[in-house]
Amino acid sequence: MAEQAGARRRPELACTQRFTRYQRDWFAGVRARAAAGEPVALLSADSPHEIYRAMDIPYVVIQWWSSVIAAKQKAPRYLRALAEAGFPDDSEQYNSLPFGGLLAADDDPPWGGLPRPAIISASLSTDAMRQLFEAWAERSGAAFYPVEKTVDPRPDLPERWWAELPRSWDRFLPAERLDLLTDELTGLIRVLEQTTGRRFSETRFAEVMQLANEQAEHNAAARDLVAATVPAPVSIAETMPAVMVPQWHRGSTWARDAAAEFHAELDQRVADGAAACPGERVRLMWLGRGLWSSLGLYQHFQDTYGAVFVWSMYLGLAADGYARYFDGRDPLRALAARFVTVGDELRMPSWSAAWHVQQARQHQIDGVVSLGEDDYFSVRRLEAAGIPVLSIAADNVDRRTWTEDHLQAAIARFIEDRALPAAERRHHAS
């Protein structure tokens, strides 16, 4: 996601700025390759990027580009263009904004503009995905490659996905789901070979998968460091951008090295005794999408209450959601195992609630702020575990639903009334 101009954050790490600069250079490179006639793909965040990376097909992640559009204040104009063309402007905005950009024919687009895609691919995870992307593909001249999204229909699910999936994915997940996605990806590779003229190298693909696993290992180590260190070496105002830029490049050497850099800088901060908030009193967890337009808001509570947001799903998922070891097994099936569960960790309450409680405990959380989440079961289990929760009904990207003042007041009350007493109990117990 792209940072936006709201309450600005104070930098806590040096690496994040380097990652952001890399992103600019990389995007210029994608534009240059497109201008030279190479096919460019637009991929949803939950589609299997690793295949495109292995085939050296440049791709841009749709949700990241939408966040760039929003950061450049172009969203209203692009949504208007959708409406003028007869499409909804209130549906799937994080996916549809770039389509709106195409229809708007903006002569001053963000970052020089998104290259016209040759390929659009998305996982069919919501009701309108096929219609939206088929319409987009038709207007842009791109080919649309949908990826099916299956549901786990078992009446009883094992909960500890974060512990089991990395190595035991083929026993933990229903074979039917893995069979389907593996077959789909096999077909996709063949189509990409035929339409782009690129060759799929099994050796290169296995390397991409290894790099992605190594990246996840660095993220897990970084996450564990934040969880175990009091006061926390860094807040989510920093970890969100520091993790997400490398995630868009997952499976590349650069992304693996960036994750290592992030981990190493945290390590050094811990060794130096550097903290996001040296006077840390309260440790907080943020559930739901982040306030990308106002990352500094998270740091506000460090100054006022010694309260540090130490957990968000961004580093949490980067640590727990992606590693799939395949030693001797089919790496393509391992890739299927990586993507068949994307979203389940957050949308299936049997998984999300258990994970949130486990993560809260690991991070010594005193209070949870949940913004715009459908998380009844998480709230229930967290409260039952003695971890208070503040639920706020708002949409992170819709400024009509929240203001900094409103959030600051609500979170401040929550810290005073519930999180501080919980923190006091934790301090007494330790």
Add this chain to the structure above:
Amino acid sequence: MTACAPTDRKSAPPAATGGDRAWQAALRAACERPAGVAAAWRAGGGQVVGLLGWSAPRELVVAAGLLPVRLSPDRIARPDGARESMAPGLALAAGPPGDGSAAGFARELTPGTARLAAALLSGALDWIDFLLIGRDCEAHTRLFYVLRELRRSGAAPGLPPVAFFDLLRLPSRTSARYNRQRTAELSGVIAGWSGRPVTPAGLAGAVGAARETAHSFGRIQALRTRPQPAITGTDALTAAIAAQVLPVTQLRPLLAAALAAGAVPGEAVPGEAVPAARVFLAGSAVDDLTAYEALEDLGLAVVGEDHEWGDDGSEAPAVTRDPLDGIVDRYHFAHGGAARAGLRDRVGQTAARIAAAGPDGVLYLLGPHDEAAGWELALLLQRLGADTPLVPVRLRDPGPPGAEPADSERGDREPADSERGEIERGDIERGDIERGDSAHGELREAGRRLLGALGVAGGARAASRG
């Protein structure tokens, strides 16, 4: 409505077809009081599977000897027809009052699925023994997740057994293979519910019955689309909904009577004025008969629809060597709803259905929780061209389950004189009329706009009744 409450599920009630238009009342009763049908079936020792969604494969349930009854979250009632209080379920759905941090699970659901969950928890749906959820849309997936977790966590031990049918809709071999695996698995679950195996012969029998019903609906559609329609849209929709409730032995004679009533060539629906215009309903689903009546009161004849509660007889399982193949294909390639469907496929099929029905115009319904329908509109407009006027109708949200009218506001008072005729005509619960009148304002307005676009004055039927 005794016609919809037979005690012997093996035989059709002869009273259902007695009298000129008795079939109308019997179908309507089944449509509005599915609990009564279920109660009668259970009184005969049978078990009932509530189906949520068009994509829950009823043929598997029939093959297992169980009664499939499709559920409408807005039409949940006790077997005696009274609306059950859903207060206990609603309380859990809404969460403890004043505790913003622990608001109930309703926030995870749409108003419709929250209403269904509340009904399950409160006992208002205690006339079903099992629940089968089809993956029509992700709101259904979400409901399955919530019910599964409520049961697992021990928060709702009284929930009936629930199964989920993960139907994939991409028209590819990989999806077809997956759908077969899931269908076979589901057969096993349903066989476990019924205590008897689902056999090829049982499946073939269910396919045969589905094909026979589809044939009847094809003929009903032909009556409906005559130059002078011989059956109303309301009656056709009533029959289509009732067909998803009644056992086939009871449905068969009622459809035969409906067809016989409209079979006289050139004869219009008795008592109906010549329609001011013919309209086709496309887009989001509507299963409220009063919505159709609202349009017919304007003088519009609803000659077709492509939403998931209608049935033009075009979709039935093919007869295949392995009956499971025909059943899987029937759902895999169904027109269904817009959610999770493909743009070109859906719009092409909708345009073909519109052409076949020959309407003067189209009303395109945009349900408040049907995002996909909005994405089809532009292409459909392009496909239809200027010759077929299309009026979009944005339907209002009925609200969360807690917004259900209180009993005291709903049905206990005497109807006013101006309302009495409506109740007698349709034998509708008063609460439905209240909801219908208020909820269909946007539909009436769209109907008037369509009539205006066609240069026709509306209100013909209302005037003829008046």
